[in-house]
Amino acid sequence: MIFRKFQDIDFNNFPVVIFGSGPAGMTVALELEKKNISSVIIEAGESEYSEDSQDQYNGKIIGDNIADLSSSRLRQLGGTSGHWGGWSKPMEAYNFKNWPIKKEDLDPYNTKTCSILNIKNQFKKTKLNNYFNQIEFKYSTVRFAEKYKTYIEKSKKIHLILNCQLSHFEGSEKKIQSAICLFNNSSKKIKSKYFILACGGIENSRILLWTKEKNGSLINKNLPVGQYWMNHPWIISGIGLINKKKLKSKLNDQFIDYDGPLHFAASKNLIEEKKILSAAIYMNAKEDTKLYKEIIKDILCIAPEYGKKIAHLIFKKDLKCGNIFMNIEEPPSKNNRIKLDPHERDKLNIPVVNLFYNKSKESLLAAKTFLEEFGNFCIKEDLGRIAAKENIYNLDDFKNMGGYHHLGGTNMGINKSISVVNSKLKVHDINNLYIAGSSNFTTGGYTNPTYTIIQLSLRLADELHSKLNT
Numbered sequence: 001m002i003f004r005k006f007q008d009i010d011f012n013n014f015p016v017v018i019f020g021s022g023p024a025g026m027t028v029a030l031e032l033e034k035k036n037i038s039s040v041i042i043e044a045g046e047s048e049y050s051e052d053s054q055d056q057y058n059g060k061i062i063g064d065n066i067a068d069l070s071s072s073r074l075r076q077l078g079g080t081s082g083h084w085g086g087w088s089k090p091m092e093a094y095n096f097k098n099w100p101i102k103k104e105d106l107d108p109y110n111t112k113t114c115s116i117l118n119i120k121n122q123f124k125k126t127k128l129n130n131y132f133n134q135i136e137f138k139y140s141t142v143r144f145a146e147k148y149k150t151y152i153e154k155s156k157k158i159h160l161i162l163n164c165q166l167s168h169f170e171g172s173e174k175k176i177q178s179a180i181c182l183f184n185n186s187s188k189k190i191k192s193k194y195f196i197l198a199c200g201g202i203e204n205s206r207i208l209l210w211t212k213e214k215n216g217s218l219i220n221k222n223l224p225v226g227q228y229w230m231n232h233p234w235i236i237s238g239i240g241l242i243n244k245k246k247l248k249s250k251l252n253d254q255f256i257d258y259d260g261p262l263h264f265a266a267s268k269n270l271i272e273e274k275k276i277l278s279a280a281i282y283m284n285a286k287e288d289t290k291l292y293k294e295i296i297k298d299i300l301c302i303a304p305e306y307g308k309k310i311a312h313l314i315f316k317k318d319l320k321c322g323n324i325f326m327n328i329e330e331p332p333s334k335n336n337r338i339k340l341d342p343h344e345r346d347k348l349n350i351p352v353v354n355l356f357y358n359k360s361k362e363s364l365l366a367a368k369t370f371l372e373e374f375g376n377f378c379i380k381e382d383l384g385r386i387a388a389k390e391n392i393y394n395l396d397d398f399k400n401m402g403g404y405h406h407l408g409g410t411n412m413g414i415n416k417s418i419s420v421v422n423s424k425l426k427v428h429d430i431n432n433l434y435i436a437g438s439s440n441f442t443t444g445g446y447t448n449p450t451y452t453i454i455q456l457s458l459r460l461a462d463e464l465h466s467k468l469n470t
């Protein structure tokens with residue numbers, strides 16, 4: 001059911017209140033419904049895009065350039081899934097090394113995750129050599145508002161309130177007593193047994209920081225709320241050519257030939273042997289022809305015979321040729337963090353976000369090492385040629401074209417001095433507050449985050465189910 005008036009809801013009937021209707025929050029509500037548990041979703045935005053709502057997402061970035069905080073998320077029903085790219089895949093097992101859970105804890109949720117995202121549960125991986133795998137992404141076209149709005153309207157177990165913003169929590173003795181929400185210029189107190197914060201990878205930290213400021217004793221003051229914030233730099237790391245036919249014959253029937261670009265990821269061996277962060281590259285199926293003419297011209301100058309061969313292969317469409325796009329992992333750093341602006345407030349009188357962010361040399365090193373080793377592999381197997389961009393090769397800098405994945409800030413862990421939630425996603429030292437979303441990620445890996453967010457939300461619904469049954 002969708003409610004237009006606040007007083008229509010009797011919150012005593014709802015053991016769970018969820019803040020945010022993006023992939024994280026909506027998944028929790030949908031899964032609780034399957035377990036016969038009623039929930040209310042409180043959504044700050046409207047059912048569609050509105051500039052007024054979006055303005056509430058403005059914030060300041062202090063440090064290196066990254067996609068601005070308003071355009072990199074959507075404050076509306078369905079959240080940022082309203083304009084996401086849909087690239088989906090589970091994280092690599094090795095990326096869970098410092099997490100308090102393992103990949104196997106999330107694998108049982110694969111079927112349900114794929115069904116939510118309307119994708120096939122098949123993510124092939126083929127070993128190229130000790131250092132690289134060919135990997136497969138699936139492309140989801142699901143926009144959560146489009147897929148689920150009518151469903152929620154008819155649901156008896158999911159109640160949704162739009163245009164209602166969570167401001168902060170109140171409570172004492174390790175318990176949230178109520179959530180303070182702003183609706184139609186008035187403030188409302190919401191009570192429930194369990195509260196789920198699912199407002200995205202920036203707001204989750206912002207709301208906890210504001211709660212900390214409003215009531216000093218509710219949240220353990222030593223928890224690093226807002227810290228260890230990360231994203232996935234998305235860069236053009238070089239140019240190159242891959243002879244698809246040759247690669248196909250090398251890999252035989254293991255070659256992943258689906259209607260998409262070629263994806264290659266670092267293996268656990270590369271990461272451990274070279275002590276680098278993880279990364280993956282992407283070579284587009286349809287590249288700008290101007291670019292590959294330039295590549296051939298360059299090759300003809302330095303290696304005329306090889307250049308002729310390449311030109312011939314491109315003509316026969318055997319080559320993937322052009323820019324090498326790369327997604328790189330970032331290290332969780334204490335200094336990359338979300339803080340509340342000490343002076344500026346938004347129109348609801350909540351401090352605006354300051355994101356302190358600097359790119360990491362470690363990410364740059366991962367990009368360079370990946371390309372060098374991948375280039376060596378291509379030469380050794382005579383599969384093509386790879387050239388790193390000069391700034392990457394010289395470890396100078398990289399230009400981040402993305403910054404759309406907001407990770408960390410309420411990261412998962414056992415040690416309370418370096419984490420905010422436990423392995424069950426419960427905020428340390430508060431008995432009834434859980435967090436859903438990529439702010440919980442302990443490390444970021446290279447994989448786009450939403451698939452993992454949905455797995456974690458399904459697992460959270462299981463946890464709430466067992467709590468409510470005991």
Ligand SMILES: Cc1cc2nc3c(=O)[nH]c(=O)nc-3n(C[C@H](O)[C@H](O)[C@H](O)COP(=O)(O)OP(=O)(O)OC[C@H]3O[C@@H](n4cnc5c(N)ncnc54)[C@H](O)[C@@H]3O)c2cc1C
Binds near residue numbers: 045077
């Ligand atoms: C351009 C772009 C492309 C992307 N492409 C991909 C991709 O290809 N693959 C991938 O995996 N990921 C991608 N992402 C990231 C993906 O969109 C996010 O990972 C995902 O939407 C996060 O889900 P969420 O529910 O945690 O947060 P969100 O989707 O951001 O939802 C948060 C919800 O909380 C609401 N809210 C915020 N504050 C409050 C408040 N105070 N009170 C109540 N409600 C509140 C918001 O209105 C929103 O509905 C992309 C992102 C962008 C911007």
